[in-house]
Every structure is written in structure tokens, then in C-alpha cells.
Amino acid sequence: MNQKRLLPISVVLLMAVAFFLLISAFRNDSILFDNDLKVEKKKTISGYNYTIFTATTSKLDISLTRPAKTDATILLCTAGAFTDLQNFTVDGLYIDHGKVLNKTKINNSLGGAIKIINGACEIFPTEKGKLLTDSLINFVVAKNGSLFQQIQMVENGAGAKYKDVKLFQRRAIVKLKGNKIAVIESYENITLSAFTTDLIELGALDALYVDMGAWDEGWYKNPSDNKIMTIGRMKTQTDKQCNWVVFKMK
Helix, strand or coil, X not given: CCHHHHHHHHHHXXXXXXXXXXXXXXXXXXXXXXXXXXXXXXXXXXXXXXXXXXXXXXXXXXXCCCCCCCCCCEEEEEECCCECCCCCCECCCEEECCEEECCCCCCCCCCEEEEEECCEEEEEECCXXXXXXXXXXXXXXXXXXXXXXXXXXXXXXXXXXCXXXXXXCCEEEEEEHHHEEEEEEECCCECHHXXXXXXXXXXXXXXXXXXXXHHCCEEEECCCCCCEEEECCCCCCHHHCCCXXXXXXX
């Protein structure tokens, strides 16, 4: 075979090898990305069914702008704090990466909060807002951290008591053993009491509610194929959602 024929064959082979390496790299990146999110289905003694979302290396974060489904760093997105129905902004104290909102509008009917610093979170009681002091706020701001108020359902493995008996699909941010963070969602419409009891059975040490009902729209990226899967069933006020919680890859 002469050199004139060898040259184009060599070029074709080099292009084929380069293409194969490119595809392989893409697939490896996809696998690494997909495998970070774990989605489990469990049924509790009560008979209710739950979906549990956990991520190995991803961190919890918040956003005041709607997260893009095309953002490759986000694995899961859900509503966070309640929305004030008077002005459709965040209900209660909210700290967004060191920026304080609603400092004078602490919601004294909410007994819990979550602070997030460098992706690590702490769910804690506020004694109906009394513990959201200037000292705490300044600490979170100095760390460029985030915070919002919500219903704390579980504290140190003990469940809260409720008068509310309305039936809704439920969702919560949960701290499990080993400082592991999960988002747990019920399949059925249930009461807060039933949800709290089941969260404890599922291993919750601390649990904080996230906005549901008409504000329940969220999504995650399916670990098997990276396709967007929506969560939440009502979604009638989703256009008015004003804040979100995400699992975000670093």
C-alpha cells in the first residue's frame, strides 16, 4: 500500500479514536453526575408510601430566582419557605447568601428554621421566632450563609404536635444519622401528624417542612438517564413561587 493511500486512512482512524474518547469522557461525566442522586421508595408501618432523595457529595442551597432545569449542577429543586399571600414574597426572616430580607418581619407563628453555611445545614427550633436574634443573624451573614423559617416537625428524634388535620401531599428537608441530608416526600395526601410520625420511622433526627399544597412543584434529575422528573401534584400557584431549595453539586 503506498503512502498516498495510507495518509487518508490514518486521518480517518485518528478522527475515529478522538470521537470515541470524546464520547467516553462525556459518558463518564454523565455517570458521575447521575450517580450522585439516590432515589428510594419506602412504605412505612402506617401504609403510606414515600420517596426519599439523598445526594452523596451535593450540598443544600437556596435560591430567590427559579433554578433552571438546564443547570448541570442542580440535581433536585423544591419550594422552600412559605410565600406571603399579601405580596407574594418570602414569608418570615430570610437570609440569602449573606443578604438579609424581612429582618423586621419575623414570622412568630413558625417554630423552626434552617441555616445553611457552605452547603452544610442545621435545622433548629426558634421558639416562635424568639431565637432569631441579631447575634444569630450577624453570625449567618458573616459566614455568607443562608436561612429561612418553616415548621419544624422533628427535633432530636421527637415529633411536634399539631391541631391541623388537613390532607395534603407532604415534603420535608430531613437530617438523618451521620449528618446525612434528605428530602422526603409522601405519595398520599396525609396530615402533618401522620407525616411527622412516619419521618421518625424513616430515621429523621430533625425535619423541616417545605411549602406544599398549591406551591408544591419541584423536579429532580433521574439518576438512570438524567431526564427531568417533576414532583408535586397541585402546582396551581407555581407561577407565584418565590424561593427554592436545591441539591447542588460543588
